[in-house]
Amino acid sequence: MVNRFNRLTSKEWLPFQKSWFKFESDTKLYSDNLRFFCKAEPSEEKVLYFGRNFDLVSSIGKELKIDVTTEDQYDGPLQFALIDLRETIQGIKDLSEYIVLRDQVISLLGKVYRHMIHRRFVCILMPNLQLENQYLPLAWDMAMQISSMYSLKDEKIGCLNLHDENQVESTRKDVFYSLYFRKDENSTGIYSPHVHNLLNSAQDKKIEPQRELTNHVPAWFILKPAPRKKNEILHPAKYPEELVLMFIEKLTDKDANILDPMSGTGSTQVASLKSGRNAYGTELSSYLPRLLPKDVPN
Ligand SMILES: C[S@@+](CC[C@H](N)C(=O)[O-])C[C@H]1O[C@@H](n2cnc3c(N)ncnc32)[C@H](O)[C@@H]1O
Numbered sequence: 001m002v003n004r005f006n007r008l009t010s011k012e013w014l015p016f017q018k019s020w021f022k023f024e025s026d027t028k029l030y031s032d033n034l035r036f037f038c039k040a041e042p043s044e045e046k047v048l049y050f051g052r053n054f055d056l057v058s059s060i061g062k063e064l065k066i067d068v069t070t071e072d073q074y075d076g077p078l079q080f081a082l083i084d085l086r087e088t089i090q091g092i093k094d095l096s097e098y099i100v101l102r103d104q105v106i107s108l109l110g111k112v113y114r115h116m117i118h119r120r121f122v123c124i125l126m127p128n129l130q131l132e133n134q135y136l137p138l139a140w141d142m143a144m145q146i147s148s149m150y151s152l153k154d155e156k157i158g159c160l161n162l163h164d165e166n167q168v169e170s171t172r173k174d175v176f177y178s179l180y181f182r183k184d185e186n187s188t189g190i191y192s193p194h195v196h197n198l199l200n201s202a203q204d205k206k207i208e209p210q211r212e213l214t215n216h217v218p219a220w221f222i223l224k225p226a227p228r229k230k231n232e233i234l235h236p237a238k239y240p241e242e243l244v245l246m247f248i249e250k251l252t253d254k255d256a257n258i259l260d261p262m263s264g265t266g267s268t269q270v271a272s273l274k275s276g277r278n279a280y281g282t283e284l285s286s287y288l289p290r291l292l293p294k295d296v297p298n
Pocket of ligand 1: 235237238239240261262263264265266267268282283284285
């Protein structure tokens with residue numbers, strides 16, 4: 001079965017249905033996005049690229065017979081906009097530099113709104129940012145701000161392929177968000193600021209150095225947990241306890257109080273109790289049959 005718009009097979013389509021993806025190189029990242037979001041047959045419709053790799057994207061476009069343009073050159077209909085902020089964000093020294101960049105993106109996306117074809121996509125690639133002792137969730141902020149102009153359809157996490165899947169050493173540069181927006185019947189193209197305190201509170205609240213996440217937990221890794229047991233499969237998204245345990249042990253001390261407000265089957269509680277912490281939680285549904293006395297140490 002091949003999709004009529006981009007002529008991708010269901011196998012090629014699959015990575016785009018997941019909430020995270022691996023990629024080997026920028027070339028692959030760009031070409032996968034162009035292939036997925038652009039029409040298969042050559043057309044007058046262009047792709048707008050904003051970022052530091054125009055030459056690469058443009059040459060990939062040539063191979064795919066897709067015309068890639070920049071903010072200074074575009075004219076006519078746009079079938080896709082790819083905004084790559086990864087490198088620029090890595091060089092940012094404080095929040096005010098991000099706000100300047102954000103304003104630039106908002107202004108660009110406002111300007112091109114009328115040129116975007118109805119129901120076509122904008123992709124923004126960007127990481128959150130770890131400064132010396134602050135964690136700034138810039139991608140979350142950008143998602144909220146841009147969603148006042150275009151409909152936010154998806155957020156994925158992109159991870160640079162480590163080749164050796166057991167390798168845990170990596171830098172945060174290799175992990176970023178891939179935000180997907182669409183111009184559609186629910187969008188207006190008009191920016192209205194999204195007021196929240198994610199960035200302000202990150203500014204005020206310094207991370208204790210000894211608890212800084214990057215020092216303790218690899219940027220990304222692949223866990224190979226034991227298969228889920230029969231009663232665990234009842235929940236569609238049960239986490240392996242090994243995963244929770246890693247964060248609990250690295251980031252908390254014994255006897256700490258641990259709350260998981262979306263407990264599901266209680267993996268966090270089981271891991272907390274097994275590692276000598278106190279466990280608390282809430283859960284909307286009745287997924288807790290597995291949290292039986294046998295899970296809990298004496
Ligand atoms: C991804 S699952 C968590 C799985 C869990 N970590 C485990 O290993 O079983 C998210 C859970 O959050 C629950 N949930 C969603 N909204 C909630 C809310 N407002 N209050 C409490 N639980 C909620 C869902 O029912 C679901 O079981």
